[in-house]
Amino acid sequence: MKNTMSRTGIIISCILMAAVPYFFASGYQLFQLTLVVTYAVAILGLNLVTGYNGQVSLGHGAFYAVGAYTTAILMDKFNVPYWATLPISAAVCAGFGFLIGLPALRLGGLYLALTTFALAVAVPQLLKYRLFEDYTGGVQGIVILKPDPPFGLPMTGDQWVFLFTLLVGIVCFVLSANLVKGRIGRAMMAIRDQPLAAEAMGIDIAMLKTRTFAVSALMTGIAGSLGAIAVQFVAPDAFGVPLSLTFFVGFVVGGGASIVGPIFGAIFVEFIPNIADEISKAAPGAVYGVLLIALMFLAPGGCASLVRKAAPYMPWNRKTG
Amino acid sequence: MDGVLHQVFSGIASGGIYASIALALVMIFTATHHVNFAQGEMAMFSTYIALTLIEAGVPYWGAFVITIVFAMVVGTIVQKILMEPLMNAPVLASVGVFIGLLFIFNSVAGWIFTYTLKPFPTPFGEGGPLLGGFFSRHELGSTAITVVVLFSVWAFFRFTSLGLAMRAAAFNPVSSRLVGVPVATMLALGWGLASGIGAIAGMMVAPIVFLDPNMMGGVLLYAFAGALLGGITNPLGAVLGGFLVGIIENLGGAYIVGTELKLSLALIIIVAVLTLKPAGLFGKVLASRV
Numbered sequence: 001m002k003n004t005m006s007r008t009g010i011i012i013s014c015i016l017m018a019a020v021p022y023f024f025a026s027g028y029q030l031f032q033l034t035l036v037v038t039y040a041v042a043i044l045g046l047n048l049v050t051g052y053n054g055q056v057s058l059g060h061g062a063f064y065a066v067g068a069y070t071t072a073i074l075m076d077k078f079n080v081p082y083w084a085t086l087p088i089s090a091a092v093c094a095g096f097g098f099l100i101g102l103p104a105l106r107l108g109g110l111y112l113a114l115t116t117f118a119l120a121v122a123v124p125q126l127l128k129y130r131l132f133e134d135y136t137g138g139v140q141g142i143v144i145l146k147p148d149p150p151f152g153l154p155m156t157g158d159q160w161v162f163l164f165t166l167l168v169g170i171v172c173f174v175l176s177a178n179l180v181k182g183r184i185g186r187a188m189m190a191i192r193d194q195p196l197a198a199e200a201m202g203i204d205i206a207m208l209k210t211r212t213f214a215v216s217a218l219m220t221g222i223a224g225s226l227g228a229i230a231v232q233f234v235a236p237d238a239f240g241v242p243l244s245l246t247f248f249v250g251f252v253v254g255g256g257a258s259i260v261g262p263i264f265g266a267i268f269v270e271f272i273p274n275i276a277d278e279i280s281k282a283a284p285g286a287v288y289g290v291l292l293i294a295l296m297f298l299a300p301g302g303c304a305s306l307v308r309k310a311a312p313y314m315p316w317n318r319k320t321g
Numbered sequence: 322m323d324g325v326l327h328q329v330f331s332g333i334a335s336g337g338i339y340a341s342i343a344l345a346l347v348m349i350f351t352a353t354h355h356v357n358f359a360q361g362e363m364a365m366f367s368t369y370i371a372l373t374l375i376e377a378g379v380p381y382w383g384a385f386v387i388t389i390v391f392a393m394v395v396g397t398i399v400q401k402i403l404m405e406p407l408m409n410a411p412v413l414a415s416v417g418v419f420i421g422l423l424f425i426f427n428s429v430a431g432w433i434f435t436y437t438l439k440p441f442p443t444p445f446g447e448g449g450p451l452l453g454g455f456f457s458r459h460e461l462g463s464t465a466i467t468v469v470v471l472f473s474v475w476a477f478f479r480f481t482s483l484g485l486a487m488r489a490a491a492f493n494p495v496s497s498r499l500v501g502v503p504v505a506t507m508l509a510l511g512w513g514l515a516s517g518i519g520a521i522a523g524m525m526v527a528p529i530v531f532l533d534p535n536m537m538g539g540v541l542l543y544a545f546a547g548a549l550l551g552g553i554t555n556p557l558g559a560v561l562g563g564f565l566v567g568i569i570e571n572l573g574g575a576y577i578v579g580t581e582l583k584l585s586l587a588l589i590i591i592v593a594v595l596t597l598k599p600a601g602l603f604g605k606v607l608a609s610r611v
Contacts, residue, residue, distance in 0.1 A: 056416050058358075103596040109412040110356055111599075114545055115591055117358065121542050122588040129582055241538065245420060252417055281436065285428030292421030293403065296414050 014170055030158045032270060034230040037162075037169040038223050040266035043250040044176055044259075045219030051256030052180055053212045054192030056109050059116030061244030062100075062123045063093050063217040065234075067224025069127065072142040072234045073135050082147045082229050086168065089225040090218045097217020101210040120244035127236035141235030144228065165226045172219055177259045179215070188212055189257070220247075249288045252295055255302025264303035328571040334460035335529075335543075336567020337467030341522035342537075342544035343563040344471065345515035347556050350548075352491035352511050353408065355415045359422035360544070361537030363399075363516055364523035366426045367392040368532055369434045371524050372441055381444045385524060389517045396516025400509045430534040441527035463525040470521055471560055474514070478556075487511055539584055543570060546590040552604020562601065566590060 046060045070089035074080040080088070100119065101112075126132075128139050136142070149160035179185055190198035191205055199205050228234050246269050254265025273284035299305060342360060349357050357363075367388050374384035399422065407415050445462030456464075478484035489497040490507035498504050523537065530536055543566050551562025569590065574583040594601060 050413065054411075054413070056413050058416070058420070103592055110354075110416075111595055113358075113412065113416050114356060114549070115588075115595060118542055118545065118588040118591045121538060122585040125582055125584050130579075245424070248417075248420060256413070280432055282428035282432035285424045285431070289421045289424030289426075289428065292424065293418050296417045296421070297406070300414065 014166075017166060027156070027158045030162045031230065034158075034162045034165045035227065036263075036266045036270045037165045038227040038230060038266075039247075039250060039269055040223075040262045041169050041172045041226065042220045042223035043247055043254060043262035043265045043269075044172060045216045045221075045223065046247050046251045047254070047256060047258070047262050048176060048180070048188075048219065049213050049216035050251060051258065051261070052185065052192065053188045053209060053216075054109065055209060055213065056113040057116040057213075057216070058113050058248055059119035059123075059244050060216070060220045060247045061239050061241070062116075062119045063097060063220040064224035064227065064243060064247070065123050065127065065239035066096050066217075067093050067221030068228035068234045068239070069136060069142075069224075070221070071225035071228045072144050075144045076142050077135060082144075083164070086222060086225050090222050093221025093224070094214045094218040096221075098210055098214040100217070101213030116244075117241075120241045124236040124240045127239065136236075139236060141233060141238075144232050144234075146232050147229065161230055165230060168222065168226060172222060173259060176219065180257075180259070184208070245288075249292060251302075252292055253302055255304030255306075256300075258302070258304030258308075260307070261302055261304035264307075268303075324575070325572070328575045329568055330456050331460060332568035332571035333564060334456070334464050334567070335526075335570065336547075336564035337464045337471075338522045338526045338540060338563075339543040339547045339567050340560040340563025341467055341470060341518050341525075342540060343547040343551070343559040344474065344556055345518045345522075346544060346548050347553055347559040348511055348515045348518075350553050351556070352487075352508055353404065355404065355407075355419070356545075356553075357515070358416065358419040358541075359426060360515070360519050361541030362423045362426035362430075362534075363392065363395065364519035364540075365532075365534060365537045366430050367395070367516075367520035368441065368523035368527050368536070369430055371520075372439065372527075372532060373434075375442060381442065385444070385521075388524065389520050392520035393513035393517040397509045397513035399516075400512035404512070405505065405508070427534050434534070436534060438531040438533045441524070441532045443528040459528055466521065466525060470518060474518065475557075483510075539587075542584060542587045543567070546587040546594075549591055549594045549601055552601030554604045555601070558601055558603030561603065 042060065042064050045063070046057060049055050049057055067089045070092050071082070071085040074085040074088060075082055100115070103115070127136055129136075130138065146157045147161065147164070148157060149155050153160065155163075180188065187198065187203045187208055190201070190203065191208060195205060250262065250265030250269040252265075253268045254261030254263065272287060276283035276287045295302060301308075342364065345360055346357060349355060349360075370391050371384045371388040374387055375381060379387070403418055403422070404415075407418060443459040443462070445458045478488055486497070486502045487507045487510060489500075490502050490504040491511065494504045497507075522540070526540055527536065530540075544563060547563030547566040548559040549562070550565060551558030551560065553559065566587070570583055570586055573586045574580045578586060
């Protein structure tokens with residue numbers, strides 16, 4: 001009973017998420033919401049590897065960058081339609097994630113954090129490198145065109161991009177939810193909590209960790225593609241350490257090992273810096289820093305755990321007890 | 322040939338700075354198994370304090386000493402308040418707190434001192450290059466300072482009873498506590514010392530790269546690479562690794578990949594070490610009890 005209720009609830013809220021902005025939001029607000037969905041998918045990717053699998057990554061901005069550039073290059077140089085770039089960019093990012101994860105994941109979590117941090121620092125330089133300049137556009141980056149609504153649907157480009165992003169985002173969330181609910185998800189969490197017992201149960205730890213990393217890179221790469229389509233522009237300096245750390249902050253704020261957590265995290269990293277920016281250019285960083293430390297001490301589960309704790313006291317849950 | 326030698330010497334000069342930060346990282350790692358991602362930002366913040374003092378009219382070496390003391394106090398306070406409760410916390414918690422610290426130091430520095438690039442004075446004077454033209458005055462001076470610092474740290478740990486107590490506290494906290502070593506104080510002191518070493522590295526690198534809140538990003542990365550290359554469990558190895566990375570960075574930047582890919586060299590070193598020889602060149606293989 002409860003399960004069907006919550007499933008209906010999810011479907012209704014998805015429709016509401018699509019409909020309300022479609023009718024009420026202005027172009028810029030739609031753009032912001034599109035970015036929220038994009039970030040949510042990116043943080044979801046990070047959550048799969050860090051939250052469910054316990055491997056700390058500080059470099060997911062790199063996969064976001066690879067996804068964004070794959071889409072931009074395919075659209076700009078090869079005239080591939082925007083929707084067709086998504087599967088290609090997913091495959092590219094998964095392969096890239098697998099290669100990065102292969103050496104780093106054999107060792108302790110701290111070494112992965114170090115390697116991915118180094119990756120985050122190196123990405124803008126690699127994107128600017130002159131040998132790739134014909135494709136990446138060097139420091140200038142690439143400008144891509146906003147996709148038109150298909151089938152002559154009566155809506156603006158912004159509205160269509162929002163709906164398209166939301167649709168892809170929902171697919172990513174459903175797939176991830178199913179992944180972590182099943183056998184593989186249990187194995188991922190077993191590795192995080194009891195690596196020795198997991199190995200004794202016959203889980204190939206190194207392989208599963210690396211595969212989880214690849215899936216995580218895939219999700220974040222798709223988010224990068226969506227982000228590139230929404231922003232219509234990619235440039236190297238947008239994909240440095242700050243982006244990777246933003247995802248990390250979003251992950252911690254949202255809460256690890258939670259499917260809804262990334263949504264809270266994405267809302268936070270999209271809107272709070274804008275508000276804090278009005279106080280001072282330094283304020284967003286200070287807010288991030290203080291909040292990270294406070295959450296680590298007070299609520300390591302982030303928003304998701306607070307919601308979970310508060311849920312039984314909510315009026316619509318009281319009757320069912 | 323002259324060109325190669327020149328690159329090697331400037332590699333040694335920057336390597337000294339990486340070696341200092343790498344040593345600071347390794348000191349904290351051996352004692353607590355944490356990697357301090359905020360090490361670079363703490364050094365950067367201390368360097369701003371030095372600049373403020375110098376601009377207020379304090380002579381360079383006076384400011385130098387005050388800054389080191391300040392950095393040590395800050396490091397000790399950070400350890401006492403934030404890191405001590407996290408002694409046995411999972412990796413995610415410690416990384417989260419360090420990234421939080423990184424954000425805080427970075428934004429507070431930007432807030433107080435603005436984000437504009439600032440020149441930082443060198444105590445070694447301007448003037449022509451020395452030693453057959455291979456070293457600039459600042460490079461020679463900063464390398465000398467680095468070597469003196471590294472040597473005194475080594476002597477401190479090797480010959481003083483306080484150094485011995487600190488080594489004991491890091492090596493075997495339980496037994497040290499039983500023989501009366503105040504382990505918590507020793508760890509806090511270790512943090513202070515690491516933070517002080519970082520401050521010196523910051524003051525030495527600032528005249529070369531100019532001072533701004535993001536100054537230490539690259540330096541921290543090379544220091545990571547150096548610490549891993551030398552072996553993150555071995556202070557001497559980390560120092561040698563830091564120098565090696567400096568030389569590799571300069572030679573590679575000049576002859577192999579070009580200056581615009583220098584940071585990627587650090588990534589390549591890190592990945593190569595982790596893949597081929599995870600313990601580093603001089604480190605010992607870590608075994609965890611299960």
